[in-house]
Amino acid sequence: MGDHRYDLSHLPDSADAGANEPAARAARRDRAVRAAVAQGLVGPDEPIAGLLDVDGIRATAAFLHAAFDAVTAPGTPVLHAFAVKATPLVPVLRLLAEAGLGAEVASPGELALATAAGIPPERIVLDSPAKTPAEIREALRLGVALNADNPQELERLDAILDGATPSSPVGVRVNPQVGGGSIGALSTATPTSKFGVALRDPGARDWVLNAYAARPWLTRLHAHSGSQGMPLELLAEGLGSLYDLAEEINEAAGRKQIDTLDIGGGLPVNFHSDADDPSHAAYAALLRKTVPGLFDGRYGLVTEFGRSVLAKHGTVLARVEYTKSAGERPIAVTHAGVQVATRTVYNPESWPLRIAAFDAEGRPRTGDTVVQDVAGPA
Template structure:
């Protein structure tokens, strides 16, 4: 298994190198296309297959299992469609994400709606479509009471709970803390008894959802969160005297290794850990839902930017590129928490080799902290070369941040063909300057100057 993972990592790196070179040769990168996002289609398909195989290996035959992609990780319709065709559903947390999933062809029966702030209209739409819904809190459950009572629905309905078991190394991605905004806080006074009673009083409440966190959360803590959810399901079913909870949604959250090419931890490691610690979850008595996002896409994405200028300051080399805060917001604002690997390519798109020197990889935004990497040892990047930020397939270039009104870059998927060839497909068109103006109120240029307040009359 370890040898397979090492081989897969080498193959992924080789595909990426070929894709960068082909992107330059085919004009997707160059003076007129200075930054682009690239997605590895083969890598995405293999990640989906690895996820399914890992849980199939530990789950009793015939168990209903839905692996739902957390659309927020990479909210691009072609990505959601590719995963759908690979057997992966969709977990959505807003009307926009639901619309993306529907545009990608994901059926309602393979869609899960999570959000801590669902409106009545959102709930009504989900129930009409038959989409699974995880209520976040008692007030939302009251809304569901009214909606379920007013019209029949095919939607599986559940409740999200917070086991309050602590945080990982990144507070912002830890969702099972004492004061987390998500779910019903199980250890608060009277909360657990209320949850049990809520289920016994509602025959239609049949799912239970818990999610401990994502990046920075160790497998041991993720496993503990799943164990807490399983124990609560057993308690509810015992109190109800029937199989009230029939499905447990364990969320996602598998962290991604950002330090090297390797895919660690793997889905297989996580599934085996859960099977060892919570064997009853996999014996066929409960359906299973997962909601992985970053772990499916991060390793499959690369943002590549042309070096516009190479300069130095204070004895430090600086490569000024077209990729910065607009495509790597987390890294720029929290570099210690979200470091990225950087790869250097020459002007033809080939990997650069030779002695390494410390250099900063700077972005185009007008503030001094707009850096993809600081003091990074790389072969010297020169004007016209390319810098690639690796592991950016999730929560990076698909989530544009319009600082300085920088345009959204184009995104292309790539796949090998023939003997060393590479083909591309457009996932998202590059944004034009005219579209930037339109998004920024260009059609309403005189709106404020023509507004007349009582004081100005």
């Protein structure tokens, strides 16, 4: 892994401090909606479009770099590998790559998207928990880093390597079992969470220590302690466990066997406003305070932020096709139904969306608020 610090001066002016202020975001969104209507991107024949705030994405990428630059010792290699599942679109991945990010991929499909976006293999991390032999071979052939999910996967890797040293950085994913957050389905650090080696299970820590002792080529260690809904303190506690384990492995090896810690993603997104709260900077500062050894330059870092990079930069613009009522409940029938907002429709508490009304020219609607359901196709 090379040095992934970036000179941000080449980024457009929109990546300046003001570009991600909530008011600036809202103003850009309103201008984009107006332009989309004026240009016929959305209208009677084109009832729905997805808009992405390119300036906002660039600004967030710059802030993410700056957040970790501010807390790491000079020269520390830091790779921000965007979790592709958060926006699996090649142009977005290309934009992020231009802004200095890499990619965390969880399937051969995501790997193909990252590659199509021109992301070099040394900036890609493969984290699928169910890697087939062919997928492992392909990652090794490309030089893509991978994290083994469990003992069987590590044995599979052994068999493929057949005594050779892997050409890719390889780590093991652990589940620090520090507890869950407010979204059960996305809590990945409970005692029974599915991914990684459950570190506090009887014998598990020893198994990890032995696995590293037997394989000098295991140079990374990975944890992803939750995807949304996790308190920052709990995420930090999970990474404290990761760091302690790395220290123990390196001490046992008598050398810096683990040179890179992959700290996962999971920064919770506040879906209720245009503000980045908590911000990557606040999280990085908290991690620095809680686990200072992560940042003193002895370990390279990989992050895998997904939703916190893109969540504030997308707008689905849908035409209201009909208005009606049922049981005195007003309903706006649009083109944005469960097919575009699957999680929100089935689990609105965990995945709230903000909805704004615009007039036929794409100007924000003013006047009295009418509480209504928003419907659309499935």
